[in-house]
Amino acid sequence: MVIDGWADGSAGTAPVVEPATGNRLGTIGLAGAEDVRKASARAAAAQARWAARPPEERAAVLRGAGDLWEAHAEEIQDWIVREAGSIRPKAALETHIAAQECYEAAALPSHPHGTVLPSNEARWSFARRRPAGVVSVIAPFNFPLILSIRSVAPALALGNAVLLKPDPRTAVCGGVALVRIFQEAGLPDGLLQLLPGGAETGEAVVTAPEVRVVSFTGSTAAGRRVGELGARHLKRTHLELGGNNALIVLPGADLALAASAGAFGSFMHQGQICMTTGRHLVHESLHDAYVEALAAKAAHLPVGDPATGQVALGPLIDDRQLQRVDDLVRRTVAAGARLAAGGTHKDLFYAPTVLADVTAAMPAWADEVFGPVAPVASFATAEEATAIASDSEYGLSLGVLGNVGDAMRIADAVPSGIVHINEQTVSDEANSPFGGVGASGTGSRFGGAEANIEAFTETQWLTVRPEIASYPF
Known part of the structure; x- marks a missing residue:
């Protein structure tokens, strides 16, 4: 010292x-x-x-x-x-x-x-x-x-x-x-x-x-x-x-770009970021295709020792964090969510995980996971998406993908210290004010x-x- x-x-x-x-x-x-x-x-x-x-x-x-x-x-x-x-x-x-x-x-x-x-x-x-x-x-x-x-x-x-x-x-x-x-x-x-x-x-x-x-x-x-x-x-x-940040995918959004943004938002640094995308809200017209595309990305992202190979995800920080992430995933699946990808680990290396058919009461949706887990739920209208995104004690970062006019109206209505339109939730610049509201x-x-x-x-x-x-x- x-x-x-x-x-x-x-x-x-x-x-x-x-x-x-x-x-x-x-x-x-x-x-x-x-x-x-x-x-x-x-x-x-x-x-x-x-x-x-x-x-x-x-x-x-x-x-x-x-x-x-x-x-x-x-x-x-x-x-x-x-x-x-x-x-x-x-x-x-x-x-x-x-x-x-x-x-x-x-x-x-x-x-x-x-x-x-x-x-x-x-x-x-x-x-x-x-x-x-x-x-x-x-x-x-x-x-x-x-x-x-x-x-x-x-x-x-x-x-x-x-x-x-x-x-x-x-x-x-x-x-x-x-x-x-x-x-x-x-x-x-x-x-x-x-x-x-x-x-x-x-x-x-x-x-x-x-x-x-x-x-x-x-x-x-x-x-x-x-x-x-x-x-x-x-x-x-x-x-x-902390944060339990929502990424809203509006109808008409480019599916490939949206899935790429969602994967980065949830899996960057093994999801151990306060701005990590913790909740994927996808319009019902895109939901099934989005889950499939996100799961395909998760299945192909290499996981391993970042000091010895070119990987997309490294290890979780310690065993305590590993056990917490794994417990949240297991309890969410037991509550009725569908495991679309991942859910496994070797040592501290947790596979990027996609959970579909998630509801608001399930652990991986309600809690900040702080691991490489992407819970996905659907919505029917912009008003419903706004209500679901706002239904959290946290208010750090919000991402909205798709029509800018609709995204602006959602950005005005959801309490959040940071809002990114047509970007995922993880971003930081030295000259930009950073912080959240509520429990964030x-x-x-x-x-x-x-x-x-x-x-x-x-x-x-x-x-x-x-x-x-x-x-x-």
Whole structure:
């Protein structure tokens, strides 16, 4: 772990395991609560000096980091492939977006940080944005680099220090890589502290007294606990949580293109993405042909070790996730769904799975699966599709394929933080606001200058008079 410099953690160690093979790639140190308290105090001391640096100096560090992600992309991609079980194109996407996040963040130090306000008094009145101070970033295993850097980069650019707690299962590509890149880019010591660990560490990075903002990405259940803990300690929490995202295929949609989009949306990175297409809503005129086409794609997608072969799907992250996915599929079939493809596994490699004749009460439709499973149901009218898509506690991403006019009306009616028309549900860009509603989180708190400035700064009201004011006391 890192507290100013590299150090052993007080909570012991954990193995770095390759899910495709079970091989041990290395060992990481785990941070205890006392480590977090020490890191937070040192981060606060370093932050004041960093915030006082000229904007062009902070921007230079971020630009340098972007260049280094590109220069070392292949090495870092190897870790993403082996540690996270990612296929090579997905790993390449992570390093590409990491560079773009840093380039976008490099513009933040010189972005306007306030407004001039009208005043009834004889004074100047301003609302200006100030660094929050110390920001805690808690990131998950599935896109370990992207889901860390998208908060780390803008938080640093805006003059904050960061406590980074990656998932211990992906602490190298989601933690060590970030520290090494920013060290090489010239980030001063103390500003990025690396604290791998479990629930105790997560609680400590929320409750540390110097922490003002918590940026959390993960499951809805864990996010509720983070939000409750943050509220109790008066910390601002930005929560990007789970999703059970719908892909609506309208009548007249191109069947081949729709099935391709649906396969990508459900099977990309083994379905372990918050934006994964979890519900396929297909018009009754296309339903049977769509299921057949989607099942054919699932049957032909190669599954295997992404480090040794060109495959479309790698392993699930661990046995616990495998058992959860398999249980949801088995219970859904037992409830009456038809298994059109997949439903089998070898070790952690779960075959891409298509479930047909699914109803709203079945487990794989009602719950977020977080695995390579595509449940399919039919609808008769656009109004029915809108009602079914809206019938979920989640509201992260929605895809609608087909007639744009009908799709626009559906997009207006379904609660969702993200809507893609004639695209599937998985997409992300460094300059675009990202987040969900309902059980998917607390709104668009990531991406783009406005969202990032809102997320990682505090607003201060400042007035200035030409001379001391006169008062009646």
